[in-house]
Amino acid sequence: MHTVICAKQTPSTTAILAVEEGKVTWSDPGGSPDIANPWDEYAIEEAIRLREKHGGKVTAISMGPDEAREALKTAIAMGCDEAVLITDEAIKGSDTLATSYVLAKAIEKLGDVDLVIFGRQAIDGDTGQTSMQVARRLGWTPLSFVSSVDELDLEGRTVSVTRAIESGRQKVKGAIPAAMSVLKEINEPRYPSFKGIRKATKYMKRELCAWGAADLDADANRIGEAGSGVNWPEVYSLPPKEGECTIIEADTPEAAAVALVDKLFEEKVI
């Protein structure tokens, strides 16, 4: 059983963003400005749990600039066996279409992969589409919004999962190999142990495997900005909220409640 998790480095959830001429920068006075995308920790945890039950290994893949190593470090510290950083000037500016092409190429290069697990979305681009696009490129089973992996049958080559979608909890069964995106409900990610963190620090220095576009035999026209289906030249801050908050004051909570209900009728939202 070989599981791949795809993870990404993102700004921390409390990062303060600045944007100038469409370029976003950030800082975090409270801690590290860069973290492993929080959703990806659920993917990492699920892959490790599946290995604990079924054996095999877990490989973490991340695509990004050379310094974007937080996600892989977290993956190794939590217990992934191997990590691959895909980094190349030529893949800069990739949208989900180009990213899915690169990731599919990397998964093909690994060769013997049964399952690819993604977090639901990255908290910077917020697209949540790459997992399904990788599944499509590989011709594998697409399984999105997975809230539990119910059965993995390696001999019968099937995986059964529960998906949390608008209409309820849908149970589906699909062929392996499969690519899935997982939700927060799926597990409680472990904290990396002290030993795990030490191992990860060492791994990142000595063993981390880095692949470029040439290693993947990637078509130059299908990666980076050239291979993207969209561009996004304008990124900007939200327009400021108009007006201040009207604080409703009254002698009793009951009177305040009545005054508030009046306002809501006036606003025609009741």
Place this chain on the structure above:
Amino acid sequence: MSAIWVWVEQHDGEVLPVSWEVLGAGRTVAEELGVGLSALLFGQGIEGLAQDIIQRGADKVYLCDDATLADGRAEPYASLLSKLAGEHKPQAILAGSTSSGRDVLALAAVDLEAGLVPDCTALAVQDGRIKATRPVYAGKLLSNVYSKGDTLLASLRSRAFPPAEADAGRSGETVVVEPAMQPDDIRVEVLGLEASEGTASLTDSATIVSGGRGVGGPEGFEPVRQLATTLGGALGASRAAVDADWIPYAMQVGQTGKTVSPDLYVAAGISGAIQHLAGMRTSKIIVAINKDPEAPIFKVAQYGIVGDLSKIVPAMVAELEKRL
């Protein structure tokens, strides 16, 4: 010029509210570009919906009625959509930003090697091109996205666009098409569906009442739930309340939960961490009830009461029961 396409999503023969919004948005864009609007209607036993879709603005409906399309699996939908789009080369394909809408467009975008913009909150036509606006970085920033190729695929956020109105005088054409996948080629099999409880869907609801750490415990949610029910809305929660196991994760609003945009959002006992604001700041009217006057939620709210929610919320319920 090539048309604008809208995938009209239906479940058990009911068109989703967001699909009428997407049809309305598609009509606006098509008129600005001076092109036709076509709808894609896929499913089983859904023929009767075509007329309704035409009355709400489609010039043409591509109808596929087949057993493989009955349970909403993304693969047969995507394959049919990309086959038709490959033949007719529409300028844009729009869908609701639902789990199915997102999956179908993601798969089809690969087939078509086309640009994909998920979860848009605005569409505009600029110099003959479609500009799709979407929140990024958990709603802290906005991004304008453009297609580099001939076809743009975009999913639209629920409640961000006005729904298409029906006009009985409209006419249009229905084109029956064949499915693109054989039953045995579909890699996913649906084993069953356990339907959600009777509560209104958070993302579709015009009114949401959410509780946070300030409600104090699972029983503290009772008045909050009552207010939601009285207003005919849905119940939501902050991450703090979910993490404390006071309420299920399905109710969580925010960065790691649901993104909502109701007409009225009442935040009871929610301080307003940036992660929560990311999920609800586009609501039309935000009301904050919190005992801490410095709580950041007051910075995004239009109306606020500084006080004890366990007294204020039941008083609101009592007042509303008199007046509704």
